[in-house]
Amino acid sequence: MSDKQMTINDIAKMAGVSKATISRFLNGHFERMSEDTRTKIDQIIKTSGYRINQQAKALTDKQTHLIGMVVADIENIFSSMLFKGADQIFQESGYQIILMNSNNSLDQEQKQLERLLSLRVDGIILQPVSEMASHYQFIKDTGTAMVIVDRKLTPQSWPEITTDNYGYSQLLGNFIVRMGYQRIVMIGEKIIDNSARTERYSAIKDIVNKAGISAKLIEIDRSTSDSDIYNLLMALSDNLENRTAVYALKGTILMRVIAILSQYHVAVPGQLGVVAFDDWDWAKLVQPQITTIQQNPQVMGKKSARRLINMLENDNMKIDTTLIESSLKVRDSLVDYHKSKSI
Numbered sequence: 001m002s003d004k005q006m007t008i009n010d011i012a013k014m015a016g017v018s019k020a021t022i023s024r025f026l027n028g029h030f031e032r033m034s035e036d037t038r039t040k041i042d043q044i045i046k047t048s049g050y051r052i053n054q055q056a057k058a059l060t061d062k063q064t065h066l067i068g069m070v071v072a073d074i075e076n077i078f079s080s081m082l083f084k085g086a087d088q089i090f091q092e093s094g095y096q097i098i099l100m101n102s103n104n105s106l107d108q109e110q111k112q113l114e115r116l117l118s119l120r121v122d123g124i125i126l127q128p129v130s131e132m133a134s135h136y137q138f139i140k141d142t143g144t145a146m147v148i149v150d151r152k153l154t155p156q157s158w159p160e161i162t163t164d165n166y167g168y169s170q171l172l173g174n175f176i177v178r179m180g181y182q183r184i185v186m187i188g189e190k191i192i193d194n195s196a197r198t199e200r201y202s203a204i205k206d207i208v209n210k211a212g213i214s215a216k217l218i219e220i221d222r223s224t225s226d227s228d229i230y231n232l233l234m235a236l237s238d239n240l241e242n243r244t245a246v247y248a249l250k251g252t253i254l255m256r257v258i259a260i261l262s263q264y265h266v267a268v269p270g271q272l273g274v275v276a277f278d279d280w281d282w283a284k285l286v287q288p289q290i291t292t293i294q295q296n297p298q299v300m301g302k303k304s305a306r307r308l309i310n311m312l313e314n315d316n317m318k319i320d321t322t323l324i325e326s327s328l329k330v331r332d333s334l335v336d337y338h339k340s341k342s343i
Contacts, residue, residue: 004050006050014044025248031264039048043047048172062261067097067308068116069108069125074101078279078297079127083151086125093309095122102129104189111136117142123308125149133157145311150297152195152321159311160321161304165199165277166292168326171205172247172275175291175328180309180337181245181273185236187218187229188249197249200277204247220253237272243337245273251282258286273334288332300324 009024012019017037024033025041044050051303067090071079083099084123089201090097102109109129113136116124123145125257128136133153139146140157150158176184184204200332201217206214216236221228237244248254252278261268268274275291276283303322 004272010304011041011044011048014048015041017041034246034343044162050137064120064122065095066119066121066300067095067123067125067305068100068113068121069097069118070100070102070112070117071127072102072104072109072129073167074103076097076223076250076279078150078251078295081280081297082127085298085303086091086305087301089302089305093305095309103125104129106130113139117144121184123147123212125304125308127151128153129193131195131198138324145308145317147304147308149300150196154320157201157323158309161300161307162321162323163196163295163300163326164323165196166203168328169200169203169277170207171328172277172291172293173204175330176247176273176275176334177207177211177213178245179273179334181334182213182243183237184213184215184245184247185218185233186247186249187220187233188253189221190219191217200249226256226263229257230260230264231267233272240266240271243273245275246333247273248276250277251279254278254290254292255282255286258290269333271336275333283329283331290333291331292329293326294329295326296324298333 008019008022012022015022015037015276019045020035021037022041024037030038032166069083071082071087073079083097087097098119098121100112100116102311103110106129111122113126121144124139124146127135127150128148129152131152136153136157146158148158150162152160152162173184186201186204188197191201204215218229218236220230233246234240246257248257254274257274258268259273261274264273276293278292279297281294283292303324307322317343
């Protein structure tokens, strides 16, 4: 045989049968096909070196075994661990995953989602940039299965795999209050359109209202300088005179806060308490180690993959919420002002 790629037409001519018969053979439909014909086609395929075009076969099967995953910030280690967990489950189940980054941009997110739809993915795992389900109606219109991970949509329109951000942030806030702090300064990226950050912020506001203390919010982006952050922390803590705990709303913000406090020689926990909602185990990499709510993104990725496979293989389209367990890790970054006062 020549080096030319064999086609289904070539096999049909060699076997003396129709192209439709070859197609039925390749797809395992042997009814109305004699044993002699089956044996003849099988031998020709084996001796000719013909390779099934999996992409073309997927068009026939109407299933590609491709899964799309879009994360908000691929530079965040949370996204890497999320992908790792999902990829493990998909590999075990015979699916291939395509990872894409929205870079926290709604426009880019839509382009990435449209690219995945053009690739005819069987399903999508999405860490959404927007809270509004209407922004993703075009996916529902295609009938493509989807699971929302880490965040929530309003109204809920797909299965969601997330953390109890409000509950765990409330747990952390109560601990801060119990340690005798009079002010909590939250710091993070803009909370609008981000359900995780909104819930963490709301929990602290509810805690301080009950406790009769104050809470402030610092919203930053990539253009916010270290000196700007330092000046805001100083102003909101009354130049370190107020018993203030800084609450970093995610792990990457925590690392930046710690670097700034070190740069400006602010002692933790002596002058400022520091806590965080940690995406990964950043808090164990610094001294003192930081009190955190510790998430488990790898488990979140595994759960989202299993939920999507269940949708695809069992036609389970139930809209539900799965909460992934987190934990409060008490370390050395807060001063117990009640105890220090009594000493």
